[in-house]
Amino acid sequence: MGMDHNLPFSIGDVVELLGIKVVRNTGTQLHCRCPFCDDKKAHLNVRVQKNVFRCNRCGKGGGILHLYAAAHDISLNMAYEELCRIYKTDSSLQQKTPSTPAIIQPEMPIASSAVRNNTYSNLLSMLSLGANHRESLLLRGLSGEDIVKLGYKTTPAVRAPKIVTQLLERGCELQGVPGFYCDGDSGRWKLDIRGSGIMLPDRNSNGEIEAIQIRLDKVYKSKFNNLTSVDQYYGTSAACCPHFVGVEDGVESVYLTEGVMKADIAYHLSAELGCPRPFVGLTGVGNINQYLRALEELEKLGVRKIMVAFDMDAAVNDNVRKAKDRVIEAGCDAGFDMTPMTWNPQYKGIDDLLFAVKKKRLSILEERNEY
Ligand SMILES: [Zn+2]
Incomplete structure (x- = not known):
C-alpha cells in the first residue's frame, strides 16, 4: 500500500x-x-x-x-x-531500459471507467467544434443535428492550462486518466495534446466515455491517435474500448465495423435512412482482447447475430482478410451467428456505402420535385 x-x-x-x-x-x-x-x-x-x-x-x-x-x-x-x-x-x-538516461516517468494505473467518463465528459463540455471540422463531418454525410449529438470537439491548443484548472475546480480526477500528466518542474497537471484534430468520445456499452480518439488533421502513419499521456511523468497509457452506438436493450443483431467514427457515422446515416442499425466499432481490428470484450458484452445484452461490416479492402488486403477471418472464427466459437457482409468495393466502408445510398435517395427526391 x-x-x-x-x-x-x-x-x-x-x-x-x-x-x-x-x-x-x-x-x-x-x-x-x-x-x-x-x-x-x-x-x-x-x-x-x-x-x-x-x-x-x-x-x-x-x-x-x-x-x-x-x-x-x-x-x-x-x-x-x-x-x-x-x-x-x-x-x-x-530502470526499464538501462541504456536511456534516468528520466523517471512513473506510469499511473488507469482510473476506473466512471472516473474517466466524468473527466472526459467535463473536458469535452468545455470545448467546441471548429468550423473546418464541422464542414469535414458534413462532407462525410452527417447532418448538423447528428454532429451536435455526437459531441465531437476540436482539440484545444492555447487554452489548455485554463482547461486543466477548470477541471480541477469541477472536482474532476486527472490522475490515471490518459491524456493528463504532472509537469516535472511545476508539479502542475497538464493535458497532453500530441496532434490537432477532432476528438471522438469512445463509449462503452453503458454509454460511458472510456477513451478519446483523435482524428488527426495531418495524417502520417495513422489517421487516428488516442488521447494518451504515456511516457509522461505521472502519465497513463490510453485504453480504448469497443465503441457502442445505438445498441439498445433487446436488440438481436449488431453491425461490427472498425473505429469510433465509422461506427458513429454509419449508425446516424442508417437512422436518417429510416432504419437505425446498432453498431459496434473496434478501435483496432487486430486487438483480439478488445474484440473478446465486445463479444462478452454483446452476449450480456442478448445479441445473437453479428453482421461483419469491415472495409471492403479485405478483398485485396491479405492482412485485413486474415483479421476478418479471425473475427468470424472467434465469434462463431463464442456462439454467435456471424454474417460477413460485402458490397460494391467502389465504396470502401459501410459508412461510404450508406452515404452513397443517402445521396441517391436525395437525388431521386430532387428529381421528383423538379418534374
Ligand atoms: Zn507551501
Whole structure:
C-alpha cells in the first residue's frame, strides 16, 4: 500500500525522511506543515495511496521525486538516485531500459471507467467544434443535428492550462486518466495534446466515455491517435474500448465495423435512412482482447447475430482478410451467428456505402420535385 507503481519507496517514507511535520494523519491523507513556504498551519496535503502532495498555500505539488527534489533543490534524476541509495535498492535495476538516461516517468494505473467518463465528459463540455471540422463531418454525410449529438470537439491548443484548472475546480480526477500528466518542474497537471484534430468520445456499452480518439488533421502513419499521456511523468497509457452506438436493450443483431467514427457515422446515416442499425466499432481490428470484450458484452445484452461490416479492402488486403477471418472464427466459437457482409468495393466502408445510398435517395427526391 502506498507504493508507487515504479518506485520502491512511498511518499510516506519521504515525508518521514525529510522530517516534515505531520499535523494530522487521516489514514489516507497527511496534513503537514509545508517546508516550501511560510506555512504556520497544515497546508501541505499528502495523499498516501496516490503518492502525491500539494500545498494549498504556495501551490507546490507533485509526486514522490518532486517532494525530495524540491526539498534538496536537486534534479528529479538525482532525487531518484539518492532515494534508491537510501532505501538500498539498485537504481539501475529500476530502470526499464538501462541504456536511456534516468528520466523517471512513473506510469499511473488507469482510473476506473466512471472516473474517466466524468473527466472526459467535463473536458469535452468545455470545448467546441471548429468550423473546418464541422464542414469535414458534413462532407462525410452527417447532418448538423447528428454532429451536435455526437459531441465531437476540436482539440484545444492555447487554452489548455485554463482547461486543466477548470477541471480541477469541477472536482474532476486527472490522475490515471490518459491524456493528463504532472509537469516535472511545476508539479502542475497538464493535458497532453500530441496532434490537432477532432476528438471522438469512445463509449462503452453503458454509454460511458472510456477513451478519446483523435482524428488527426495531418495524417502520417495513422489517421487516428488516442488521447494518451504515456511516457509522461505521472502519465497513463490510453485504453480504448469497443465503441457502442445505438445498441439498445433487446436488440438481436449488431453491425461490427472498425473505429469510433465509422461506427458513429454509419449508425446516424442508417437512422436518417429510416432504419437505425446498432453498431459496434473496434478501435483496432487486430486487438483480439478488445474484440473478446465486445463479444462478452454483446452476449450480456442478448445479441445473437453479428453482421461483419469491415472495409471492403479485405478483398485485396491479405492482412485485413486474415483479421476478418479471425473475427468470424472467434465469434462463431463464442456462439454467435456471424454474417460477413460485402458490397460494391467502389465504396470502401459501410459508412461510404450508406452515404452513397443517402445521396441517391436525395437525388431521386430532387428529381421528383423538379418534374
Ligand atoms: Zn507551501
